[in-house]
Amino acid sequence: MTTDTLIRTFRTVSLFLLLALFVGCTSRQEPPAEAKGRVNATASFVKYFGPVPPVDKGTCYGFVIYFPSAKEVGKVLPFPFFTFDEASLKKVALGKLMAGMGDQKAYQGELVQPFPVGSRVLDVSQAAGTVTVNFSKEVNSIKEQQQQAVVNAVVLTLSQFTGVTKVVIKVEGAESPLEKLVVKADESAVLPLAPPRLLGVVGMKEKGAANVEEIDAFFDRPVDIKELTLSAADGGKIDGDVYQSVFDMAGVLKAKKPLPYQAGTQVKVHWKVTDKLGRSASGDVGVALEIREH
Structure with a gap:
């Protein structure tokens, strides 16, 4: 997705941390x-x-x-x-x-x-x-x-x-x-903020494609990704490179091989993050995968 497309996407929506906003956003590799x-x-x-x-x-x-x-x-x-x-x-x-x-x-x-x-x-x-x-x-x-x-x-x-x-x-x-x-x-x-939380995990694929090309783990605020490992339900690690998303609201795993995952597929997520004010959090959880198209 081009930057121009990204801007058009954001022009009509606000973003929280919200999972729905980042669906379809491009990741930045560096x-x-x-x-x-x-x-x-x-x-x-x-x-x-x-x-x-x-x-x-x-x-x-x-x-x-x-x-x-x-x-x-x-x-x-x-x-x-x-x-x-x-x-x-x-x-x-x-x-x-x-x-x-x-x-x-x-x-x-x-x-x-x-x-x-x-x-x-x-x-x-x-x-x-x-x-x-x-x-x-x-x-x-x-x-x-x-x-x-x-x-x-x-x-x-x-x-x-x-x-x-x-x-x-x-x-x-x-x-x-x-x-x-x-x-x-x-x-x-205003209540004090707790450490960062994982909001959900989304598999992204091209419109009409059968397989997932990347998996995005979304957090409730901008974070620095210290560790992010995604595994299949059987414990097998999903191979790929991990990057930060636009605004640092998600960790993005670019899969080395297309993944034949469907909505509801269980994915195990190991994560460790720190937000921009130094609040850290980590977790090991199983999450039902959502699927979205670019």
């Missing part, structure tokens, strides 16, 4: 001699996840989305995302926040999705330093015990962007009960 692109990371991103590796082309934006915690009322957990679309940064961030992370098995039971079905962002506008978010009427049905977490998530997600000094929350253009909670929103609501 750092470019001279990076021609750049990543503009918010101060919040650097605080929680450290410096961001450069991209080969274009300008990318690294930011944080704060998701409500299922374990501690009112608290939120930060996750890293990226986009190439500066014009819609705030709306992309809010859209992903509302979509939630319920599909991430690595965080099951730790995150809550408080937005009622049908909730939408009607408009995001900024005048001077004030950002006003206008939600659809469904947001008025958020449970009372979850309201502060929602407000914390919205305010912290938007406040990280340059020039934002105040966040106003409206519903259908009118004042909402949520607006009264904005004054309580600050970084004391």
Whole structure:
């Protein structure tokens, strides 16, 4: 996949660490001699996840989305995302926040999705330093015990962007009960980050091809891969060279031979990583392989 294709892929999606975003991204076998692109990371991103590796082309934006915690009322957990679309940064961030992370098995039971079905962002506008978010009427049905977490998530997600000094929350253009909670929103609501986690493993193949050519092990933040070994269910090591993905969110094994794997094939993963702020983690786990096409 070319860099231009990569940029088009990222232009319409945000990235967490999220497994779905990296499906189809090209791996980089070695750092470019001279990076021609750049990543503009918010101060919040650097605080929680450290410096961001450069991209080969274009300008990318690294930011944080704060998701409500299922374990501690009112608290939120930060996750890293990226986009190439500066014009819609705030709306992309809010859209992903509302979509939630319920599909991430690595965080099951730790995150809550408080937005009622049908909730939408009607408009995001900024005048001077004030950002006003206008939600659809469904947001008025958020449970009372979850309201502060929602407000914390919205305010912290938007406040990280340059020039934002105040966040106003409206519903259908009118004042909402949520607006009264904005004054309580600050970084004391952010829970400490645990060490990095493995999100999942994806086998990549060309469109229409029968065999897998590479296997990508995705993590929940940018990491340095210290060790990554992939083995078949019978314990046989999968031969290939291991590289880091774009943004260092995954370890990529380029298989020496095509692999006749199907979705659901069990793959054993041995990994050891360190994130950009020195938090280390390791594991030996069996994972059901997902299959995606370039």
